[in-house]
Amino acid sequence: MKAPERFGVRIEMQTPLAPYTTMKVGGPADYFARVQTVDQLIRLVRWARNEALPYWILGGGSNVLIGDAGVRGLVIYNRCRRVRIDEAPCCVFPQDDRPFVFAESGAGMAGLARRTIAAGLAGLEWAVSLPGTVGGAVVNNAGAYGGEVKDNLYDVMVLGADDEIVETPAAQLRFGYRVSTLKAQPGSEDNDALAVVRPGFGPVVLSANFRLAHGEREAIEAQAEQNLRHRRRSQPVEPSLGSTFVNPPGDYAGRLIEAAGLKGFAIGGVQVSRQHANFLINPGGVGGATAADVIGLIRHIRRVVADRFGILLKPEIQLVGEFC
């Protein structure tokens, strides 16, 4: 495990992952490494492939439930956070002066949005309080308040599964509701159809280019402020993973869970938020809820909602690693 030290990356063993997720739940990673530059990220992934050591990228940990038994393999904690605003070269884009916003994949999405808003650029107001990284947002096609990643993404730099670094136009990522072609396909499904993602050798997002429009700074700020206020009013502050289930066509998962009388229902240390029924909260933080509690509550909600309304809710969060 010494080789990555040549490029400045230290590999730890048995690192608890709960503190690295917004739910504050999850066991240890067999191996854990933090990367600060895209060069380190590329070299570490290539090294792991060479060693046949499966890896998994951890961004902000805001959409993943890590199993209590942790993650077998290498967890790569992405701290590549450089961001830059570039004017469009007029020789290449003579009719279109919309600037490019470059972000490394470990940059915080909310910070990126705030930076573009301060520069009077419109397009990322929806992301002003979105937890997580640019990489996680791209993979998931994150969205809120009528906006989503795909609306303004121009291209992404991807380290492909074949080891090639490819500039991929956004259109090739076939974005849908919280999905893209980059999203890891779950490796297995248990008998309650909860799919689990495990480390592998998949593609890695290195950076992204957004293309935003010049706009009226006060109006852009006002829109962002409105989104922020709405989020503060409607979402709990306790540790959570945001929306647990995707909205079924024509309805809202939160409405169904609330109508099933499950607001406030708890298993172990995890509870259905009274503020927003699609959020499961862990008020005790690290050491409070376990992944088993969360899985138990997810199963219970699915059963009750399916019995009451005939709709099987599909998790929006990803289950990662080993669940006892």
Ligand SMILES: Cc1cc2nc3c(=O)[nH]c(=O)nc-3n(C[C@H](O)[C@H](O)[C@H](O)COP(=O)(O)OP(=O)(O)OC[C@H]3O[C@@H](n4cnc5c(N)ncnc54)[C@H](O)[C@@H]3O)c2cc1C
């Ligand atoms: C309070 C709260 C509110 C939320 N509100 C919203 C919302 O309004 N809209 C919304 O869409 N989501 C929301 N979410 C969910 C979450 O914030 C988003 O899904 C976010 O984009 C995930 O980013 P992340 O960096 O935390 O990803 P992680 O949770 O770290 O990872 C998610 C998946 O992406 C993969 N991944 C991450 N980075 C890379 C990379 N560079 N290359 C390849 N794969 C990668 C991971 O391996 C993992 O499989 C919310 C979450 C919370 C806790």
